[in-house]
Amino acid sequence: MSKILIGRYIPGDSIIYKMDPRGKLLACIAFIFIIFLANNWITYAIITLFSLFAVFETKLKPKVFWDGIKPLIWLILFTSLLQLLFTTGGHIYWKWLIFTISSFGIINAIYIFIRFTLIILISTVLTVTTMPLEIADAMEWILTPLKYLKVPVDKIALVMSIALRFVPTLFDETVKIMNAQRSRGADFNDGGLIKRAKAIAPLLVPLFISSLQTAVDLATAMESRGYRGSEGRTKFRVLKWSKYDLYCLGYFILLVGLLLIFRAK
Amino acid sequence: MKTKGLIRVELRDLILLGIVVAMKVVLSQFSFGPAMVKVGLGFIGDILLGYLFGPIWGAVGGGVSDLVASALFGQQGGFFIGFTLSAIVGPFIYGLFFYQKPIKVWRIIVATLLVTLIVNVGMNTMWVHILYGLDIKAALIQRAPKEIIVPWLQMIVSYFVLQSVSRVKIKK
Numbered sequence: 001m002s003k004i005l006i007g008r009y010i011p012g013d014s015i016i017y018k019m020d021p022r023g024k025l026l027a028c029i030a031f032i033f034i035i036f037l038a039n040n041w042i043t044y045a046i047i048t049l050f051s052l053f054a055v056f057e058t059k060l061k062p063k064v065f066w067d068g069i070k071p072l073i074w075l076i077l078f079t080s081l082l083q084l085l086f087t088t089g090g091h092i093y094w095k096w097l098i099f100t101i102s103s104f105g106i107i108n109a110i111y112i113f114i115r116f117t118l119i120i121l122i123s124t125v126l127t128v129t130t131m132p133l134e135i136a137d138a139m140e141w142i143l144t145p146l147k148y149l150k151v152p153v154d155k156i157a158l159v160m161s162i163a164l165r166f167v168p169t170l171f172d173e174t175v176k177i178m179n180a181q182r183s184r185g186a187d188f189n190d191g192g193l194i195k196r197a198k199a200i201a202p203l204l205v206p207l208f209i210s211s212l213q214t215a216v217d218l219a220t221a222m223e224s225r226g227y228r229g230s231e232g233r234t235k236f237r238v239l240k241w242s243k244y245d246l247y248c249l250g251y252f253i254l255l256v257g258l259l260l261i262f263r264a265k
Numbered sequence: 266m267k268t269k270g271l272i273r274v275e276l277r278d279l280i281l282l283g284i285v286v287a288m289k290v291v292l293s294q295f296s297f298g299p300a301m302v303k304v305g306l307g308f309i310g311d312i313l314l315g316y317l318f319g320p321i322w323g324a325v326g327g328g329v330s331d332l333v334a335s336a337l338f339g340q341q342g343g344f345f346i347g348f349t350l351s352a353i354v355g356p357f358i359y360g361l362f363f364y365q366k367p368i369k370v371w372r373i374i375v376a377t378l379l380v381t382l383i384v385n386v387g388m389n390t391m392w393v394h395i396l397y398g399l400d401i402k403a404a405l406i407q408r409a410p411k412e413i414i415v416p417w418l419q420m421i422v423s424y425f426v427l428q429s430v431s432r433v434k435i436k437k
Contacts (some may be wrong), residue, residue, distance in 0.1 A: 008338065008339050025344075028344050029344055029346075032344065032345055032396065068339070078407065079393075079397065079399055079403075079404075079407065082399075082400075082403040082404075082406060082407055083399055083400055083403055085403075086400050086402055086403040086406075087400060108398070108400075111398065112397050112398055112399055115396075115397050115398060116397055119396065119397075123339055123344055124339065126339075126344070127338075127339035128339075132336045132337050133336075135335070135336035136332070136333070136336045139332050139336065155279055156325060156328075156329060158279055158283070159279055159282050159283040159286060159325070159326065159329050160283070160286075160329050160332060160333060161283075162279075162280055162283025162284065162286075162287070163283045163284070163286035163287040163290065163329060163330065163333045164287075164333050164336065164337070165287075166283065166284050166287035167287045167290050167291060167333065167337055169287075170284070170287050170288055170291045171291045171294075174291055174292075174295075188297070189297075193418060193421065194421060196297050197297075197418070197421040197422040197424075197425055198425050200297065200306070200309070200422055200425065200426065201425045201426060201428070201429040204309065204426055204429065204430070205429045205430070205432075205433060207288065208288075208313075208430060208433055209433055211281065211284045211285065211288060212281065212433070214280075214284060215277055215280040215281035215284055216277060218280050219276045219277040219280050222276065222280075223276065227276065229276075
């Protein structure tokens with residue numbers, strides 16, 4: 001079990017860092033829908049240029065972005081390869097059983113490769129330039145309209161902030177429990193499948209019991225500090241829109257405009 | 266005074282939900298099994314959510330776990346509402362089968378198969394198709410080997426997990 005880095009935030013100082021996390025999160029979500037608009041090589045070139053500009057804007061080392069792509073590189077290549085072999089149409093270069101390599105297939109594989117890479121790049125930009133807590137606040141803000149559907153957004157927000165706060169704690173706890181049981185002979189990486197499946201229970205039960213205890217303690221602590229439900233409370237961490245969010249909006253309007261002009265009908 | 270008691274129970278449950286969500290996020294960072302078929306442990310979190318909180322709150326927990334994991338680790342392959350929906354449906358199905366019900370082998374088998382079919386094979390393939398423009402047939406072929414092997418391993422783990430967690434619940 002390797003040590004996992006919690007939070008991928010890398011401090012920096014560029015326009016993207018100064019944007020409101022809500023603006024960044026919305027931009028990131030919008031980007032996925034905007035990428036659907038690209039359907040020929042000009043539009044793919046435009047969207048690649050715009051994304052690379054955002055990547056350069058972070059002023060971070062290329063290695064940061066390569067680390068984002070690296071775990072998925074085989075998946076991306078394999079996906080593109082499958083697309084290459086299963087798309088038919090256009091000029092056929094090679095055929096064997098159900099596999100064909102055609103001109104449509106080659107173009108499609110390249111498009112999918114670009115799409116995959118761009119989506120990963122843009123979400124890496126979001127996660128490295130924004131602190132997890134800010135992203136969570138932004139998500140809470142985006143969920144707010146669900147209030148009109150009678151969704152208990154405040155409660156969901158409470159659950160979210162507690163989960164966010166306890167991930168590192170529980171992570172340490174898990175490693176500690178594993179080490180404690182290893183020291184008395186437990187083996188998590190050896191033996192047959194059933195043995196391994198059984199080995200998970202001695203890990204999970206102490207974790208679960210300590211979670212129950214934490215929940216009781218925390219509930220008592222919150223109540224003794226006057227928590228009586230999420231309604232009628234003020235906010236200490238407040239998000240503020242800045243002029244940079246307007247730049248981003250302008251940037252997106254320009255991008256969508258160009259894509260709409262140049263996309264194949 | 267009565268309302269105060271109500272808030273208290275609810276608050277404790279909400280906090281426990283938050284912590285179980287955190288547990289799911291932590292567990293999904295671990296995996297077991299030989300190198301060829303790594304089984305992520307995230308599904309244990311889904312089972313706990315469904316078993317402890319039922320379909321509705323379990324589904325809420327599933328959705329929140331996806332958001333929290335995205336905020337902390339960054340979503341592999343981009344933020345996309347579809348994967349959040351997948352994370353919601355998993356605990357929902359487990360909740361339908363496990364919440365306040367005795368643990369039976371058939372429940373585990375049916376629930377696991379349903380989750381595999383609906384969420385992993387159905388929805389996630391659909392999202393990959395929408396997101397990357399990948400051909401559905403190609404996406405299915407890519408997914409098939411894993412989804413044929415992994416559910417059986419998941420069932421074995423689910424059985425032991427549910428057995429041991431139900432013991433904790435009775436003792437409380």
